[in-house]
Amino acid sequence: MHTGSHYKISEFLMWTRRDVYVLLLIGTVPTILYQVFGLTWLAIPWVPVALVGTAAAFIIGFKNTQTYNRLWEARKIWGGVVNTSRTWGILSKDFVADREATERLIYRHIAWLTALRFQLRKKQPWENSSKSYNVEFLKYYKVPEWEGDLEVELKKYLSGAELQQVLGKSNRATQLIALQSKDLKALRAAGKIQAYEYVEMERRLADLYDHQGKSERIKNFPYPRQFASINLFFVWLMVLMLPFGMLHEFQKLGDIYVWLTIPFSVLVSWVFTSMEKVGESTENPFEGGANDIPMAALSRTIEIDLREMIDETNLPEPITPTNNILL
Numbered sequence: 001m002h003t004g005s006h007y008k009i010s011e012f013l014m015w016t017r018r019d020v021y022v023l024l025l026i027g028t029v030p031t032i033l034y035q036v037f038g039l040t041w042l043a044i045p046w047v048p049v050a051l052v053g054t055a056a057a058f059i060i061g062f063k064n065t066q067t068y069n070r071l072w073e074a075r076k077i078w079g080g081v082v083n084t085s086r087t088w089g090i091l092s093k094d095f096v097a098d099r100e101a102t103e104r105l106i107y108r109h110i111a112w113l114t115a116l117r118f119q120l121r122k123k124q125p126w127e128n129s130s131k132s133y134n135v136e137f138l139k140y141y142k143v144p145e146w147e148g149d150l151e152v153e154l155k156k157y158l159s160g161a162e163l164q165q166v167l168g169k170s171n172r173a174t175q176l177i178a179l180q181s182k183d184l185k186a187l188r189a190a191g192k193i194q195a196y197e198y199v200e201m202e203r204r205l206a207d208l209y210d211h212q213g214k215s216e217r218i219k220n221f222p223y224p225r226q227f228a229s230i231n232l233f234f235v236w237l238m239v240l241m242l243p244f245g246m247l248h249e250f251q252k253l254g255d256i257y258v259w260l261t262i263p264f265s266v267l268v269s270w271v272f273t274s275m276e277k278v279g280e281s282t283e284n285p286f287e288g289g290a291n292d293i294p295m296a297a298l299s300r301t302i303e304i305d306l307r308e309m310i311d312e313t314n315l316p317e318p319i320t321p322t323n324n325i326l327l
Helices: 009-035 046-095 099-120 132-140 150-155 160-167 172-189 195-220 225-251 255-282 295-309
Strands: none
Touching (some): 099 172, 099 295, 150 160, 160 172
C-alpha cells in the first residue's frame, strides 16, 4: 500500500519505461516509412482508430473498476480481521479464568495471523509479481513474508509440539483455529470457561474462518482471464493503429508536422497502456505488489493491541513504510 499523496513521476516512468520504448518504436517506424520512403498508403482514416480507442477505453474502465473492487474487498476483509482479533483478545482475557490459557489463546491467534499472511503471499501462476517491471520495482520496498521464514516466526508464538503439528499440515492457518477450538473445549470441560462464554468464543473462531475463506477466495480465483485478455488485446490493437491514423491528420498541417506523429502517438498510447497496467497491478491484492493490502503491518498492529491487553510491555515496533510503501 502506498502511503504517500501520490507516486512520483520518476517512479511511474521507471515502472512503465519498457512500454515507452516499445511505443516509441511503434510510432517511429510508420512515420519514417510514410515521410521518408513515401509510403503514403500506410495512413488510415481516423474513424476506425477512434472506434477501437473508444472500445479500449470502455474495457479499461470496466477492468479497473472491477480490480479496484477486489482490492477494496480485501481491505474490508482485513478490517474484519482486525476487529475480530481485538474482540478475541478481550474475550480471552475476560472470559477465561486462567492467565496461562489466556496467553496461550492470544499467542496462538497471533500465530494464525502469521500463518495466514504467509499463505496469502504464496505466488500463483496468474499473478504479476514475477513480471520484470514489478521485480525491478521491488528495490523500493520489501515483502516481509518473502524475507522471513514461517517456522522462525511461528516459534515465537507456539509450543514445540504445536509448532511441529502445524508445520506438518498444508493449511497451517486452518489448523491453528482448529487448535483454538480444541483448547476451548478442554477449558470448558475443566470449568475454566462457562457455557455462554464458550459458545461466544466459538462464534469468533467461526468469524475468523469466514475472514480466512474470503481472503482465500480472492487469492485463489483470479480476475477472469477472458476479461484480462480482451483488455490487453484491445489496448495494443489501438496502440498499433494509432500512429497510422495520426499520419494523415498531421499531414493536413504541413509535411514537417508529420513528425509530430511520433511524440503524440507515444503520449496517447502511454496513457492507455499505463491505465491497463495500473488495473493489472490492482487485481491481486495479496501478490506482493506495491499496492497490496498491508497484511504484515495490520498483523503487527493486532499483535501489539493483544499483548497490551495482557499487560505486556516488551512489545515489537509497528511496521513503518519503506519509500512510502507499507506491506
